Amino acid sequence: MRLLHIADLHAGKTLGKVSRNPDLSYALDQVVQFAKENSPDLVLVAGDVFDKANPDNESKELVFDFFLRLKDLDLEVVLISGNHDSYDFMRSIKKLSKLANVHIYDRPSREECIYSLGDLKVACLPYPSERVITSASEEAKKNYADLVSQFITYLASQVRGARYKILLAHLFVAGSRYTRTEKEATITQHYAVQPSSLSDVFxxxxxxxxxxYQRIENAPTYAYYTGSLYQLDFSEAGDGKFFNLVLLEEGTPKVEAVKVDLKNPLKVFDLRQNEVLSRLEELRSEEGYLKVFVRVEDKTSFPLLVDNLREELGERLIKIELITDQVKPIADPELHSKLDPLDLYREYHRTAYGKDLPEDLEKKFLELLRKVEEGV
Ligand SMILES: [Mn+2]
Structure with a gap:
């Protein structure tokens, strides 16, 4: 049995004013071509199909065309919602998508969670939002990660007896290395599911x-994030992009990472003000989209410099950020994003007002954070 595993398409993603749909389209062409040449039995889509809860028409057309091209190859597709997808939107296209052999699991459900194909059973866990996972459990007092773990145990019990068993899930596993584009609040430790929860039943x-892209090393089975299909924003600059071909046979599965060619790689440059002009030629010859940090020594000439860069690089220049002594860049963005949002806010409050965050403000902040989390 051969499976393709892809994830995080984020159709409708923009970078500044630039649509990334051409980048996605270019990646999906490669998935279709690979499927044509390797004839898998099934494609697994692990969530965040759309970047926004209400996808624009162009993004819908791009995704639906992808479905139809896979159908033309006689492929079955199993797809789950991610945290960027709207449960209700995914539900609204569920029945129609089935005509294209695309089986959508729009929200976590104990009743509708298993997809079967011959000897294979796929247990589906769409992004378990706190609201849904709490109401899906009899023991609402447990913490989020425990509830998700319990849900996975339930899913494992539902696939027993099948020859091949797969878990398809959109969630954050503790210890995985992330970039900054997964939506900050959903990747904090509160939401981290332990690798040991990924049952060896699968x-x-x-x-x-x-x-x-990464394998979860401490999981009791073969567990992979295949990552986004193209570099979504500058925190992913330099990252290689992949999807997996998984061969299930007796014994251990064989996993092959298939590298995706990028239409517009993202690049970050960190320049001193006085070297910008001398390096213009180099910047001009770069392909893809650019972000340029300029370390400013003389603020008065900065506007001219910005004009110059924009004129030379056109729309490939997505962002210019100036760095002065007053505003220091964050030295290690990864380190910073590992902090809990509440900790970050507390830190901000201390820096900005010189005192600790008052209790009522903390309460209000957590309330808002929860609303953002649940996409209200
Ligand atoms: Mn995502």
């Missing part, structure tokens, strides 16, 4: 959510 765990 032959393979197809994960979505974290955008960097």
């Amino acid at each position: 032959d393979y765990v197809a994960l979505g959510h974290v955008h960097r």
Whole structure:
């Protein structure tokens, strides 16, 4: 049995004013071409199909065309919602998508969670939002990660007896290395599911959510994030992009990472003000989209410099950020994003107002954070 595992398409993603749909389209062409040449039995799509809860028409057309091209190859597709997808939107296209052999699991459900194909059973865990996972459990007092773990145990019990068993899930597993584009609040430790929760009942765990390709080393089975299909924003600059071909046979599965060619690689440059002009030629010859940090020594000439860069690089220049002594860049963005949002806010409050965050403000902040989390 051969499976393709892809994740985090984020159709409708923009970078500044630039649509990334051409980048996605270019990546999906490669998935279709690979499927044509390798004839898998099934494609697993591990969530975040759309970047926004209400996808624009162009993004819908791109995704639906992808479905139809896979159908033309006689492929079955199993797809789950990610945290960027709207449960209700995914539900609204569920029945129609079935005509294209695309089987959508729009929200976590104990009743509708298993997809079967011959000897294979796929247990589906769409992004478990706190609201849904709490109401899906009899023991609402447990913490989020425990509830998700319990849900996975339930899913494992539902696939027993099948020859091949897969878990398809959109969630954050503790210890995985992430970039900054997964939506900050969903990747904090409160939401981290332990690798040990990924039951060894499953032959393979197809994960979505974290955008960097990786195997979960401490999991009791073969568990992979395949990551986003193209570099979504500058925190992913330099990252290689992949999807997996998984061969299930007796014994251990064989996993092959298939590298995706990028239409517009993202690049970050960090320049001193006085070297900008001398390096213009180099910047001009770069392909893809650019972000340029300029370390400013003389603020008065900065506007002219910006004009110059924009004129030379056109729309490939997505962002210019100036760095002065007053505003220091964050030295290690990864380190910073590992902090809990509440900790970051507390730190901000201390720096900005010189005192600790008052209790009522903390309460209000957590309330808002929860609303953002649940996409209200
Ligand atoms: Mn994502």
